[in-house]
Amino acid sequence: MTKVDTLIHCRWLAPVEPATTIYEHYSLAIQEGRILDILPTDQANSTYNADIEHSLDRHLLIPGLINAHTHAAMSLLRGLADDLPLHEWLNEHIWPAETRWINEEFVHDGTQLAMAEMLRCGTTCFNDMYFFPDITARAAAHCGMRASIGLIVIDFPTVWARDADEYISKGLAVHDQYRSDPLITTLFAPHAPYTVSDKPLEHIRVLADELDIGIHMHIHETAEEVDKAVELTGKRPLQRLYELGLASPALLAVHMTQLSADDISTYATTGGHVVHCPESNLKLASGFCQAQALVTAGINVALGTDGAASNNDLDMLGEMRTAALLGKAVSNDASALPAHEILRMATINGARALGISNDTGSLIKGKWADITAVCLDTLETQPLYDPVSQLVYASGREQVTDVWVAGQHLLKDRCLTTLDANDIIERAREWKTRIST
Secondary structure, X not given: OEEEEEEEEEEEEOOOOOOOOOEEEEEEEEEOOEEEEEEEHHHHHHHEEEEEEEEEEEEEEEEOEEEEEXXXXXXXXXXXXXXXXXXXXXXXHHHXXXXXXXXXXXXXXXXXXXXXXXXXXXXXXXXXXXXXXXXXXXXXXXXXXXXXXXXXXXXXXXXXXXXXXXXHHXXXXXXXXXXXXXXXXXXXXXXXXXXXXXXXXXXXXXXXXXXXXXXXXXXXOOHHHHHHHHHHHOOOHHHHHHHHOOOOOOEEEEEOOOOOHHHHHHHHOOOOEEXXXXXXXXXXXXXXXXXXXXXXXXXXXXXXXXXXXXXXXXXXXXXXXXXXXXXXXXXXXXXXXXXXXXXXXXXXXXXXXXXXXXXXXXXXXXOEOXXXXXXXXXXXXXXXXXXXXXXXXXXXXXXXXXXXXXXXXXEEXXXXXXXXXXXXXXXXXXXXXXXXX
């Protein structure tokens, strides 16, 4: 028998690749953090001898969920300014609060709170956009969570940098620091077309090409954004980005709620990605992303929660259900965005958008063992005809029992193993006291 580090036996396994596949009574053999083998449990028991063995005979194993757009540290602003339109929420409440309170301690504590929540929701990787990206990267690496760190760029000064040149310079230093880290990757993160001018966007395009990294940006989030751009420049924001050379396979366009048929067909030719954040868009009344139309056009669509200040949670299982239901209503088609497609959006599509699909996003031999276990033997998920359908339409985050990242058991029977939940809660309460006084 072959010795391996870990064997995980399960009732069902949805590897995502091949598409729509579900295995029953299967096992994963893990060695040095990667998936060595996937095979029927009876064969696994006769083939491998493991140092650690888990029998999850009531569970569905899926690839770890990928939150393709969030602002992790904003967890500390959860519920601060609810039930407001986006620009009022942002300009009159969130940006003033950030100006007063953002520092390294805020970002560290908020990121830890976010990671703890995401792990307990089955998320193994998040794509972040926020100030002090070095602190976010350090927190993720320390806890063992996979992260794509946005190298944020804005024209105006903040506590992180004075101007676009300094944002880019400091971002490049973060990229250099983590360029060889197995858990941390980087992307440029210019905030939005209305907060970043042409010169820094052109500079970012050149650097992204040289470094072969992506560009993560809020685009066409509201009708007001698009209308103001047309009024000021005579161009829709996407048209400006095309002319600047940013519309390419490197671009992750977040939100995209204001799209014409021409926008969709033209964007499809660029190879760019879209990150759909349905719950944040609904809460801020930003509009509806035409996710099924994007998929039909051949555009890779991933899922994100946005930040907890506008969602107000980081629950990717909840986001999956909302995306599925909203997709049917927006397209007026009950067959739109079926459960297996939604699971792909939350896993392999996110990995492709982030440029890490060779290493994660599906459960196949050779990839990192980024795995989420969901217990489906609950009253709320009975009877069970299709485990992926139950996952998307009937399951809740409380059913996520175990999570592994690169083979490391970060959530074990609902308990975090590398983060101190009690300490995180206490620090969150302390921040609430500071911010609300």
